Amino acid sequence: MNATSDNNRENAGAPLAGRHAVVTGAGSGIGAAIAVELARLGATLTLVGRRATPLEATCERLAGGGHGIAVADVTDHAAVHEAFDAAAAERGPIAILVNNAGAAKSAPFGKTDPEMWNEMLTVNLTGPYNCTQAVLAGMQAAHWGRIVNVASTAGLAGYAYVAAYCAAKHGLVGFTRALALEVAKQGITVNAVCPGYTDTPLIEGAVGNIVAKTGRSSDDAKAALAMTNPQGRLVQPDDVARTVGWLCLPGSDAIHGQSIPVAGGEVMCG
Known part of the structure; x- marks a missing residue:
């Protein structure tokens, strides 16, 4: 078998080989699952989060080698730029960004104080x-990039008690659409995924509210x-x-500016 055939086989099995991907909030839940999937597809990962221990645990699950972590709070503009610059220096230009880090808190609107409001928008x-x-200029220079924002069905529909x-999340969907038109x-493609209720630690807040209000069990x-x-x-x-x-695949070029529900049909866009 010649070298070209070998390369084709390698690309077929690892279509993101040679691509450096950054996933924020990668210590658990959706972020960790995304990191595992991108590594399976051949990408080299930098996992970003506020605590090293969960990031290191995710890193140990990744296929391939050369992966690393960066401890940074995504709400800190200077810290993000510093961490991303260091990751690019170590693993190459950042070609894929998955903005997954997030938080969810609920309260009736009348009890949504400025602190909660600002926290939800900031995170x-x-x-x-x-x-x-932190990554866009590098993607523009390379004439290739993938930006995926993890929004929510709450970015496509309204839910009570989580104004x-x-x-x-509606803002994140709007950001996705606006940036997509610019680039x-x-x-570069810019898209959002919008999960419904997902079986992660983040769901425990919603479960707790139901238990408190109805007396039902957690199950x-x-x-x-x-x-x-x-x-x-x-x-x-x-x-x-x-x-x-x-x-994030090379063949997904035409999927651009979309906000894709991953919710079993709970929200249908059209």
């Missing part, structure tokens, strides 16, 4: 702004959340990860 919207600014979270001719509360999905189940982190992986 869920300013964080992606900080990270995207701040919904506002932030449409530059070899019953989770079952109630699952029933909002027409498939009758909670979304799994791997469901989201596979969608993100697809959006």
Whole structure:
């Protein structure tokens, strides 16, 4: 078999080989699943989060080698730029960014104080702004890039008691669409995935609220959340990860400016 055939086989099995991908909030849940999927596709990963221990645990699960972590708070503009510059110096230019880090808090609107409001917008919207600014110039210079924002069905529909979270995720969807138009001719795609209720530690807040208000058990509360999905189940982190992986593939160039629900039909866009 000649060298060209060998290279074709390698690219078929690892289509993201040679691409440096950064995933924020990669210590658990959806972020960890995305990191595992991108590594399976051949990418070299930098995992970003506020605590080293969970990032290191995820890093140990990744296929291939050369991966690393960067401890940084995505809401800190200067810290993000410093961490991303260091990652690029060590692993090469950043070709893929997955803005996954986020937080969810709920309260009736009348009890949503300025601290909660600002926290939800800062983590869920300013964080992606900080990270995207840190990588965009490099992607433009390379004429290739993939930016995937992990939004939520709360960015496509309204839910009671999470006004701040919904506002932030709607903002992230708008950010996705606006940036997509700016870079449409530059070899860069910008998309969002919008999971429904997903079986991760983040869901525990919603479960706790149901338990507190109704007296149901945690299992019953989770079952109630699952029933909002027409498939009758909670979304799994791997469901989201596979969608993100697809959006990052070299052949996904025409998928651009989209906000794709991963929610079993709970929200249908058209």
